[in-house]
Amino acid sequence: MSEETQTSLCDQWLANLAASGYRVTAPRRAIVELMASSTHALEPLAIYDQGRKDYPGLGLVTVYRTLEKLEELGLVQRVHHHQGCHMYLRAAHGHEHLVLCTRCGHAEYFSGDDIGGLINKVTQSTGFEIREHWLQLFGLCPACKNQ
Amino acid sequence: MSEETQTSLCDQWLANLAASGYRVTAPRRAIVELMASSTHALEPLAIYDQGRKDYPGLGLVTVYRTLEKLEELGLVQRVHHHQGCHMYLRAAHGHEHLVLCTRCGHAEYFSGDDIGGLINKVTQSTGFEIREHWLQLFGLCPACKNQ
């Protein structure tokens, strides 16, 4: 499953870029291929390093510029972390939140948060009109847990 | 109530600094006074600007260094935001989470999050061993809601 979905997700993103009037270039292909298949939130420098294995001429500036476009198109999202707040990961599908492994950085989305009750409570106790929430879980992924 | 508690919180922090072997200096007093009474998460530059009204000789470096110590003593904590991830606010008492006003930046803590059930669900569905969670609500504070 993974190989097939990864490839098609990559093509999907490139098609999305093209449909939005952006050009599909070699550097962008390298970055998209990486980001569409990564299970870790990556910072620009890491994307640059990894991307250069695929396309050696890649410039760091292009990484920044491409991330900006991918984020604008909702394909990638920024992840805040204790260790860094400029990490990027493929965006959530609909309403999902992140679980992050504090050891290896593996990131996974989950859905079905039930904080509606909490939001009501906070609305009443603080008088705030809650419009958005931010939830992230941290821990050890299955692989790291067993070692 | 507010004036009294603010003053005593400020003195508490200064006593805490002294008890930990740190010296109580004029620049630190200015920063502590500010941070102990602020209802907004502030970034270093803002603390610098505001602090200089109180103590004009204040240096930005001292702001960074003092924040570092206040954080180490658990008096202040870093707040991550969409707009910035190096903002500081008085630390939570025990297990509390933040509600932030997206309009004016007013920050308030609340307690009583009931995400134990969610954590169990995610533990089962992902196999992660959850050890920590991060929850923040965003919206409009009472004042901004009515205007």
Place this chain on the structure above:
DNA sequence: CTACAATTGAAAAACGTTTTCAATATGAGC
């Protein structure tokens, strides 16, 4: 194929944070 405009990478600039260092101010001990 051509031509125009988007995109590129290198270099320079801008930005926030950290380090270095000599001068200063604090607080413990007398």
Place this chain on the structure above:
DNA sequence: GCTCATATTGAAAACGTTTTTCAATTGTAG
């Protein structure tokens, strides 16, 4: 109170990351 060792200070410099500038290159519509 005074003295003194030393923690702390602010200015300047260094640092790493992000953004801007610019001429050369590359994609794509026609």
